[in-house]
Amino acid sequence: MTTKIKATNIWKKFNNLEVLKGIDLEVNEGEVVAVIGPSGGGKSTLLRCLNKLETIDKGSITIDGEELCRETSGGTEYVKNNDVRRIACKMGMVFQQFNLFPHMTVLENLIEAPVNVQKRDKAEVIKEAEVLLAKVGLSDKRDVYPRKLSGGQQQRVSIARALCMNPKILFFDEPTSALDPELTSEILKVIKDLAAEHITMVIVTHEMTFARDISDHIIFMDKGLIAVEGSPKEVFESEHARMKEFLGKFHQG
Ligand code: ADP
Ligand code: MG
Numbered sequence: 237m238t239t240k241i242k243a244t245n246i247w248k249k250f251n252n253l254e255v256l257k258g259i260d261l262e263v264n265e266g267e268v269v270a271v272i273g274p275s276g277g278g279k280s281t282l283l284r285c286l287n288k289l290e291t292i293d294k295g296s297i298t299i300d301g302e303e304l305c306r307e308t309s310g311g312t313e314y315v316k317n318n319d320v321r322r323i324a325c326k327m328g329m330v331f332q333q334f335n336l337f338p339h340m341t342v343l344e345n346l347i348e349a350p351v352n353v354q355k356r357d358k359a360e361v362i363k364e365a366e367v368l369l370a371k372v373g374l375s376d377k378r379d380v381y382p383r384k385l386s387g388g389q390q391q392r393v394s395i396a397r398a399l400c401m402n403p404k405i406l407f408f409d410e411p412t413s414a415l416d417p418e419l420t421s422e423i424l425k426v427i428k429d430l431a432a433e434h435i436t437m438v439i440v441t442h443e444m445t446f447a448r449d450i451s452d453h454i455i456f457m458d459k460g461l462i463a464v465e466g467s468p469k470e471v472f473e474s475e476h477a478r479m480k481e482f483l484g485k486f487h488q489g
Contacts, residue, residue, distance in 0.1 A: 238265040240436045246295035257460040266434035270447035273457035279440045287327040328398030332410040334390040336382040346400045368396040388419030408439040
């Protein structure tokens, strides 16, 4: 089995706030990992450090077999800028707030990075983008601007946009938190279909049933540490006090 993400002893602080306190994580090819836990625990920061939207202070990260940074006695050392950029291109990210380019049509949103960052052939990328739009059920929205779309549609565009980079790993940061329940289920279905295709994914979510059904491995993060991890069964049956308290909040509703 190929390891797609290997992170060892990663530390990150903002000013004096220690947000990640020595995280170890390994994700294999085709695996779906759900990250759960209370707000402020460092889930988004972990994702952003793995996909190089943030740099870490200490530790090592290897992505798709390539070293992104290596732990040193003083902290960490990143590889050369060109290599960092190339490795970062292997990872796609879907955000809670969609983050589409408002001044571009749906199709333009999809092809922007593949054409301008990855320097791929435009006609070829357009063909691929059209296939992806069909896959998320939005072929008819190809030439529409994001503001004309519902939140669920915008999020489906943003998933198609991430896929258009042909990523080796896809990260989702609370992809349904900005959506009402009806639109949430349409997004969860798209993500489930991707899981069935064995795309490697790391998903931060507050949808506990979804996390349990979709993931091979669940990580419960609390205060910058992985407090509990394992199979969905192991994690949901864990006797860990903070974990039970956290899950209890979901069962009341
Ligand atoms: P989660 O996603 O689990 O809610 P975050 O990773 O967003 O947690 O945040 C963890 C902590 O780091 C919080 O206290 C948050 O305020 C802080 N934090 C996150 N990003 C920044 C930043 N860019 N600058 C300063 N503090 C930050
Ligand atoms: Mg977050």
